[in-house]
Amino acid sequence: MILSNMTISKLSSRLEEGSLKSVDLTRHYLEKAKRMNKVINAYIQFDLEEYLLEQAYKVDKRREKGEQLSKLAGLPIGIKDNIGTKRMATTAASRLLQDFYTGENATAVQRLEDLGVINLGKLNMDEFGMGSSNENSFYGSVINPRHKDYVPGGSSGGSAAAVAADMAVFTLGTDTGGSIRQPASYCGVVGMKPTYGAVSKYGLLHLAPSFDQIGAVTKTVEDMAIVMDNLIAYDPKDPHSKMYKMEKSFESRLKEDINGMHVALPKEYFGEGLSKEAKEAVLIAAQDLEKAGAKVEEISMPFTAYLVSVYYGSTCVEVYEDLMRYPEKITGEEKIKRRSQGFGTQVKKRILLGGALLQGENRKYYNKALEGRKFICNEMNELFQKYEIVLSPTATGTAFKFGEKQSPTAMYLSDIYTVSANIAGIPAISVPRAKGEDGMPIGIQLMAGRGKEDILLKTAYKL
Amino acid sequence: MKLDRKQLMDISKQAKIHLTERELSYFENEINQTLEMFKPLERWEMHYDTIQYDH
Numbered sequence: 001m002i003l004s005n006m007t008i009s010k011l012s013s014r015l016e017e018g019s020l021k022s023v024d025l026t027r028h029y030l031e032k033a034k035r036m037n038k039v040i041n042a043y044i045q046f047d048l049e050e051y052l053l054e055q056a057y058k059v060d061k062r063r064e065k066g067e068q069l070s071k072l073a074g075l076p077i078g079i080k081d082n083i084g085t086k087r088m089a090t091t092a093a094s095r096l097l098q099d100f101y102t103g104e105n106a107t108a109v110q111r112l113e114d115l116g117v118i119n120l121g122k123l124n125m126d127e128f129g130m131g132s133s134n135e136n137s138f139y140g141s142v143i144n145p146r147h148k149d150y151v152p153g154g155s156s157g158g159s160a161a162a163v164a165a166d167m168a169v170f171t172l173g174t175d176t177g178g179s180i181r182q183p184a185s186y187c188g189v190v191g192m193k194p195t196y197g198a199v200s201k202y203g204l205l206h207l208a209p210s211f212d213q214i215g216a217v218t219k220t221v222e223d224m225a226i227v228m229d230n231l232i233a234y235d236p237k238d239p240h241s242k243m244y245k246m247e248k249s250f251e252s253r254l255k256e257d258i259n260g261m262h263v264a265l266p267k268e269y270f271g272e273g274l275s276k277e278a279k280e281a282v283l284i285a286a287q288d289l290e291k292a293g294a295k296v297e298e299i300s301m302p303f304t305a306y307l308v309s310v311y312y313g314s315t316c317v318e319v320y321e322d323l324m325r326y327p328e329k330i331t332g333e334e335k336i337k338r339r340s341q342g343f344g345t346q347v348k349k350r351i352l353l354g355g356a357l358l359q360g361e362n363r364k365y366y367n368k369a370l371e372g373r374k375f376i377c378n379e380m381n382e383l384f385q386k387y388e389i390v391l392s393p394t395a396t397g398t399a400f401k402f403g404e405k406q407s408p409t410a411m412y413l414s415d416i417y418t419v420s421a422n423i424a425g426i427p428a429i430s431v432p433r434a435k436g437e438d439g440m441p442i443g444i445q446l447m448a449g450r451g452k453e454d455i456l457l458k459t460a461y462k463l
Numbered sequence: 464m465k466l467d468r469k470q471l472m473d474i475s476k477q478a479k480i481h482l483t484e485r486e487l488s489y490f491e492n493e494i495n496q497t498l499e500m501f502k503p504l505e506r507w508e509m510h511y512d513t514i515q516y517d518h
Contacts, residue, residue: 010513300515311506312497340481345489348480353494355474357501361464365501375509385515412500 003028012071015063022056022063022074024162026118033167039148042162044139045088046121046196048132052076059116071117071226078168080396081160082129084203084213085109092205094127096326096342106203107235108172110216115230120168123158127344128323129176129207131155132411133400134183135263136346141402146188146440150399151190156217156401160187163217170218170227176207177311178394178418180215181430185443186399188432189360191217191461192224195450196425197242200235208318210367211311211422221431221461225250225316244451251362253454254461259293261459264387269417275397281434281442282393285463289391292462297393299383303376304420308412311419312374313357313369320354323347357431373423380424384449389447392417392426394430417445428455429460465495 003025014020021109030049037043049194059074079085082092084102089099105113106143113119134142134157142157143152145165152161156173160183163171173180184191188286193215206212216231218224229249235241265286279350286296325337343351357366383390396414402408406414421428427450444463448456466474471491475482482490 004489104483143500163467297516300472303509306504306507309501313501313504324479336479336481338480343480348482348486349490349493351478352474352490355478356466356470356498358495359466359470359474362466362498365498365504368504368507369501370508372509373502375511378511379514386516407496412497 003123005219007220008075008169008218008226011075011169015074015216022059022118023053025074026056027084029168030120032105033162034299035165036165038168040143040145040161040165041140042124042126042158043121043140044091044093044158044166047087047119052118052120056116062116062391064248070115070230072112072230074118075169076118077112077119078120078123078159078162078171078175079109080125080171080173082125082155082174083109083172084205084206085122087118088122088299090122090205090361092128093139094342094344094347095138096338103205104203107200108231109203111231111233123162123171125158126155128205129155129174129179131135132182132348132414135402136157143401148400149301150440151186151402153186153399154389155179157183158376159217160184160189160191163187163189163219164437170216170223173215173217174204175213175215175422176211176315177415177422181394181418181428181443183350184194184430185285185394185441186215187219188441189217189219190221190224190428190429191215192228193421193427194228194453195242197240198244198427198453200233200238200452202235202237204230206322208315209322210318211315213422214436219411221457222251222254225254225457226344232453242451246454250454251459252404254458256458257293258289258459258462261294261389262382262387263289263294263296263389263391264299265391266301266304267298268301269392272395273396273413275436277434277436278393278395278397278442282391282444285433285444286391288463291460301377301379302319304416305425306372306382307376307419308370309418311415312412313365314373316350316354317357317366318354319350322360323351331434348445373390376420377424380426381449386459388452389446389448391444394443394445396436398442421447426450427456429456431460431463433463465498466491
């Protein structure tokens with residue numbers, strides 16, 4: 001029985017018709033994930049085999065009784081380790097939270113488990129979501145499954161690598177400034193960050209609460225549409241949760257035409273630092289969208305030069321304030337000791353940077369970043385009155401190699417294409433489109449207006 | 464504004480993180496480098512409707 005690299009649609013059809021049992025599928029994925037994890041290091045921990053097989057057996061029994069189940073029922077997945085799970089520790093890949101239990105499932109996890117999804121384990125990441133290479137994990141770096149010498153990207157490096165290596169059918173990740181889309185691009189898979197508030201964040205260990213969003217990594221755009229159909233929902237437990245009215249599922253709308261759709265191509269995204277292959281990948285995608293009936297037009301977004309400063313200026317202060325509570329219920333000297341020993345270098349750096357931005361003269365940068373965020377949100381909202389889609393690179397090029405150290409500023413500037421979606425709270429997706437000279441994958445990014453996941457997905461489906 | 468060693472120590476105290484001498488040197492350099500990134504924000508004049516469209 002060949003089960004490798006099958007999509008959600010194919011697997012769910014097999015499960016539905018009875019030619020495949022979730023018990024066998026779960027056993028297959030668990031065995032494969034454990035074997036490959038010795039090299040890839042995508043998982044921090046696995047749940048108990050007996051428990052997982054018991055859950056899969058229950059799904060099989062429900063199907064045998066003729067119960068109508070979700071397409072996701074019985075599929076083995078993985079969850080990024082900053083998303084709370086009742087049965088397993090939620091460490092955010094930090095030494096500080098090695099034994100931290102949230103006591104309940106995050107709403108996103110609970111929704112999936114209620115549908116019968118089998119959660120194999122918790123996925124590796126940059127500590128607290130801080131990093132773009134997955135080199136900042138207490139549990140060691142994740143290896144890019146496309147080539148062992150390359151980073152998988154970050155911070156959801158485990159989520160992207162697990163899908164690329166077929167160690168899960170799909171995974172959940174989180175995206176604060178590109179943390180799903182950049183690793184998806186580096187690993188050659190599909191990664192999507194929905195609209196801020198579309199997927200509940202209840203139970204998430206935050207990095208920067210007004211930017212963070214739970215999303216997913218899948219093998220195809222069709223798979224992503226199915227996952228989003230099941231994940232997006234209002235949650236009264238999450239104060240940022242939004243109510244969306246969807247008359248038809250995203251999946252059912254994928255084949256709708258995009259005739260006459262307006263697609264914007266910001267010229268500032270094609271400047272210095274972008275690799276030739278990444279540029280070509282976007283331009284070829286633009287041609288393909290034109291062939292499908294869209295009108296692609298170049299625009300100018302002069303605020304592009306300030307995106308990264310606005311992003312880091314705002315998020316580092318949120319990091320400084322939000323992470324003050326860890327470790328919970330510990331005070332005094334013991335708290336200082338544990339924080340000093342438990343936080344990694346990157347986390348300490350961003351906390352200190354956040355503190356520095358609240359000090360004296362530097363506070364003007366923080367205030368300007370907040371003002372700039374409002375400005376960019378307004379300008380982006382205006383833009384999406386005229387265009388349905390903004391097309392861009394996801395990253396400057398292919399993944400970089402381990403040990404290829406960059407200056408802190410260069411590392412931050414590499415986020416330039418992805419941060420605008422988090423600043424403005426809009427949905428964005430990265431789809432694999434090309435390969436670089438080194439043979440590594442290159443993704444391209446599409447962004448749409450708030451709550452326009454349907455347009456985003458059906459356009460991405462054309463590529 | 465560049466941070467000096469004393470300011471960094473004050474920030475780390477407020478952040479409830481004790482830094483070793485080695486860490487202080489490292490973060491002083493890294494944070495001052497990163498603060499440079501924010502300087503262009505000072506010059507930014509936000510004029511609404513600056514996106515230029517083709518149509």
